Amino acid sequence: MGTALIYDEEMTKYKLLWVDPACKIETPERLTVSYEALVRNALAERCISVPVREATNSEILLVHSEEYLEAVKKTPYMTLEDLKEFTLQYGDVYFHPNIYHCAKLAAGSALQLVDCVMTERVRNGMALVRPPGHHSQHSAANGFCVFNNVAIATRYAKQKYGVKRVLIVDWDIHHGQGVQYCFEDDPSVLYFSWHRYEHQTFWPQLRESDYDSVGKEKGAGFNINVPWNQVGMESSDYLSVFCHVLLPVAYEFCPDLVLVCAGFDSAIGDPEGKMCATPEIFAHLTHLLMNLAGGKLCVVLEGGYNLTSLAQSVCQTVQTLLGDPLPRLANLSGPCRSALESLQCVRSAHRQYWSCLKHAASLPPADISTKRIKLAEEEAKTEVGEEEKSTEEKVWPEPPKRFSPPVRCASVLPDDVTRPDGCKRLGADQDVNPLTASKLKDDDCDTLSRVITLVEKMEQNEICSGLALVCDVTVAMTQVVQHLTPDPVNRVLIVCVGNGKVPSHITRDGKTLVVQINSEETEDQNSKYYIPVFLKKGCSDTSGFMHAVFGLILPLGYEYDPNLVLLVRMPDSGVCDAVWQQLTGLLQSFAKGHTLVLMQENEKAFVGPTTSVLLGDPAPPLENRQAPNTEDLNVVERLRDRLQVNWNLLQTTSECTG
Numbered sequence: 001m002g003t004a005l006i007y008d009e010e011m012t013k014y015k016l017l018w019v020d021p022a023c024k025i026e027t028p029e030r031l032t033v034s035y036e037a038l039v040r041n042a043l044a045e046r047c048i049s050v051p052v053r054e055a056t057n058s059e060i061l062l063v064h065s066e067e068y069l070e071a072v073k074k075t076p077y078m079t080l081e082d083l084k085e086f087t088l089q090y091g092d093v094y095f096h097p098n099i100y101h102c103a104k105l106a107a108g109s110a111l112q113l114v115d116c117v118m119t120e121r122v123r124n125g126m127a128l129v130r131p132p133g134h135h136s137q138h139s140a141a142n143g144f145c146v147f148n149n150v151a152i153a154t155r156y157a158k159q160k161y162g163v164k165r166v167l168i169v170d171w172d173i174h175h176g177q178g179v180q181y182c183f184e185d186d187p188s189v190l191y192f193s194w195h196r197y198e199h200q201t202f203w204p205q206l207r208e209s210d211y212d213s214v215g216k217e218k219g220a221g222f223n224i225n226v227p228w229n230q231v232g233m234e235s236s237d238y239l240s241v242f243c244h245v246l247l248p249v250a251y252e253f254c255p256d257l258v259l260v261c262a263g264f265d266s267a268i269g270d271p272e273g274k275m276c277a278t279p280e281i282f283a284h285l286t287h288l289l290m291n292l293a294g295g296k297l298c299v300v301l302e303g304g305y306n307l308t309s310l311a312q313s314v315c316q317t318v319q320t321l322l323g324d325p326l327p328r329l330a331n332l333s334g335p336c337r338s339a340l341e342s343l344q345c346v347r348s349a350h351r352q353y354w355s356c357l358k359h360a361a362s363l364p365p366a367d368i369s370t371k372r373i374k375l376a377e378e379e380a381k382t383e384v385g386e387e388e389k390s391t392e393e394k395v396w397p398e399p400p401k402r403f404s405p406p407v408r409c410a411s412v413l414p415d416d417v418t419r420p421d422g423c424k425r426l427g428a429d430q431d432v433n434p435l436t437a438s439k440l441k442d443d444d445c446d447t448l449s450r451v452i453t454l455v456e457k458m459e460q461n462e463i464c465s466g467l468a469l470v471c472d473v474t475v476a477m478t479q480v481v482q483h484l485t486p487d488p489v490n491r492v493l494i495v496c497v498g499n500g501k502v503p504s505h506i507t508r509d510g511k512t513l514v515v516q517i518n519s520e521e522t523e524d525q526n527s528k529y530y531i532p533v534f535l536k537k538g539c540s541d542t543s544g545f546m547h548a549v550f551g552l553i554l555p556l557g558y559e560y561d562p563n564l565v566l567l568v569r570m571p572d573s574g575v576c577d578a579v580w581q582q583l584t585g586l587l588q589s590f591a592k593g594h595t596l597v598l599m600q601e602n603e604k605a606f607v608g609p610t611t612s613v614l615l616g617d618p619a620p621p622l623e624n625r626q627a628p629n630t631e632d633l634n635v636v637e638r639l640r641d642r643l644q645v646n647w648n649l650l651q652t653t654s655e656c657t658g
């Protein structure tokens with residue numbers, strides 16, 4: 001199944017007709033540069049072009065009041081003076097004779113996206129729209145928004161397709177208060193938003209944008225606000241929030257559909273956001289959402305005002321929706337102190353609602369945040385002057401090209417195992433490098449030499465990922481590590497699922513990082529590069545396992561930044577299909593998708609499901625799960641506490657930073 005792209009140049013045909021410094025950044029060029037970049041990078045042609053349509057009155061009334069709709073309906077016939085007059089009743093927004101038409105098209109585009117995803121005409125898709133939507137409210141336009149495109153799409157999906165749970169992820173740098181107001185008492189819609197806040201001194205300066213707005217009545221726990229109290233946030237800060245807040249909660253919520261309020265003013269260079277995350281981050285944020293809801297993902301454009309970072313970020317997002325390998329995120333540091341404070345506050349505020357956060361630390365000591373509030377208010381006063389002046393141009397490297405290797409997935413299988421279609425068999429002997437064959441001494445040497453050849457072709461980017469059935473995974477793992485080209489930058493992340501002895505020498509000199517999830521205590525090799533995760537209930541406990549994936553494996557993987565991932569299924573691991581597929585999908589975040597899966601010969605039943613994920617299919621949703629058992633949560637928390645001195649992305653509280 002493909003990726004939908006919805007765009008129509010009609011939505012570029014309105015603009016600001018008078019002087020208003022607050023609104024001048026919202027221009028038609030935002031849409032044209034985004035679409036032209038998709039065309040120039042040969043991404044638009046790979047998408048399924050879906051036409052726009054106007055949202056109908058009844059669809060708009062799913063969210064907005066009749067009087068508001070009736071008032072907006074009059075704007076096409078207004079004089080310039082009337083339009084100015086009409087605009088005055090709202091904040092930071094402007095009207096234009098054609099904006100009502102475009103607002104219906106923007107909302108209609110989101111509905112088209114929902115239709116083609118829910119009818120499985122496409123797997124996922126993106127709508128490039130303006131006017132944006134997430135600030136508009138029941139009876140008010142606000143923040144460049146007229147109709148709340150994503151809120152309307154959410155209500156539409158529930159009404160037309162009986163969708164039970166919708167996750168809305170709002171990565172725009174402004175708080176989508178319009179979406180929050182819509183669903184704050186609705187437990188069937190989980191709204192997640194991060195936003196520049198600076199202790200309520202940044203627009204829209206709302207008290208209810210802070211982390212303690214968790215939702216109301218039945219909706220308590222289903223509204224997650226992550227306030228950024230400083231500018232300059234980077235990819236590390238964003239990934240920490242995804243790993244330690246959004247993903248664990250999203251997987252526990254188990255949505256049937258995911259919508260993204262995709263504002264790219266959270267990218268580096270944006271005059272509104274003043275953040276420092278480079279455009280590649282959106283490739284990862286998109287990918288981390290693609291194994292939820294069976295891959296049903298609708299991305300709708302919101303903000304984004306730096307035309308260069310906007311266009312690059314849109315391309316990164318669409319290229320990931322198309323299934324291309326992700327770019328590596330170089331030298332991630334760790335979350336900054338302010339981000340850790342926000343992280344700790346959000347996790348603490350939601351501890352009582354989500355079992356994955358049950359062990360979250362309590363609020364940071366009040367004095368820290370109150371002191372910072374004072375500072376922020378001081379800065380806010382002086383800042384205003386500077387802000388106008390210092391629009392220093394941020395520069396960042398253009399995102400690297402993301403090539404798809406000619407072979408997406410190759411396999412080394414015993415002759416009696418049928419090879420799944422789409423997965424190339426690593427050929428007969430002509431493929432095998434005779435040199436390596438001779439070096440291997442083992443009864444399984446034919447298989448092993450083909451595995452080594454497979455890895456060599458991955459290193460040369462001829463093959464993206466691989467899967468091998470071998471007679472002893474530990475031997476195979478060891479051979480692979482030993483035969484890697486002795487290149488100092490070669491770093492291998494090895495994820496071992498299940499019990500079994502991992503040879504200690506394999507973690508020598510930091511060229512490999514081994515994380516082993518098992519159900520029996522292994523003697524602790526107390527090496528920074530060997531991390532045993534002992535789960536009492538073992539790999540069969542979905543909740544505990546996934547808690548280790550989000551709380552440990554993902555952060556470690558991002559910080560380690562390997563150029564190869566080995567996913568090893570130890571004998572009798574007990575891990576279930578769906579969890580195994582989720583892990584396989586999530587590990588493709590690293591090493592540009594160069595994942596080699598090693599399994600025992602008798603596990604041939606898992607070849608098909610594993611290959612489908614390696615080929616880019618979404619992993620099936622994990623059924624709604626019981627709470628993780630306390631023991632296992634404890635294990636992960638204790639491990640995190642111990643390891644975070646060495647691995648900063650494991651941090652979740654501000655106390656720990658010196």
Ligand SMILES: COCC(O)(O)CCCCCNCCCN
Nearest residue numbers: 022092132133134143174302303
């Ligand atoms: C959903 O619309 C996308 C958006 O969130 O980016 C809108 C931002 C409105 C920002 C209004 N203040 C502008 C002050 C100018 N310095």
Ligand SMILES: [Zn+2]
Nearest residue numbers: 172173174303
């Ligand atoms: Zn925004």
